[in-house]
Amino acid sequence: MLNVIDYMPGDTLLHKLNPVVKVALAASIIAAMFLTNSYAMLVGLLAFTLLMGAYAGVAGRLVVLMKLLVPLALILFVLQVLFMRAGTPVFGFATDEGLITGSKACLRLLGVATPLLLMLMVTPLGDLANACVEKLHIPYRYAFTFTTALRFVPIFSQEMTAIMEAQTARGVEYDTKNPFKRMRLMLPLCVPLLLSSVGKTDATALAAEQRGFYLRTRESAYDRHPFVARDYAAFALCVALIMLGVAF
16 A cells, blocks of 8 residues: 555656755755745745645645644644734634734644655655765764654554454444544554564664674765756755745
């Protein structure tokens, strides 16, 4: 089963960028999101991310992820409205400052999550680790740990789904609308999931050690990721995005 953050092969310019440049592009969008205080800029940055996703052919998966973030964004909006007492009352306990702060917080939440997820969709994790080691001089063990953790996310999700299906076959009803009851039913599943994850982690560590993991250095990498003209153009775009965030 394909996970929404799995790599999607493609031949677009976004796919061809150096992995370090993709990370810089995502970081610049996030930085601009926090620097700007304009609705137009916030919406524009979010639309720019979705347009890049459409160009790379992963817009549908981005929309799915955004749907998962919408409930969290709504909770954040309600909290901001409840606790922000400054400004002019609009209706009931809500003030104009609370509504403005809450809506901008929602846009920032969506704008911070989507660029990073987009870059993971168009970048093989192995290339990301190698490029970070080569260009950013990050120790290989740290890059390997980060990318391996990302690889385990869909695996653990599938493990949880399999455990839930096994429990459903035994008569456990997980489709209850009561969130507290659902939480009470989900907690016992953490034990088999934890045991399974420990076993997979131990097997991965042994396999990496047998393959000479501790002998790996920056110079020993086979693949190289040099910067080319399109990468420098993307760096210029990163600077422009940050400047726009500061200006607006």
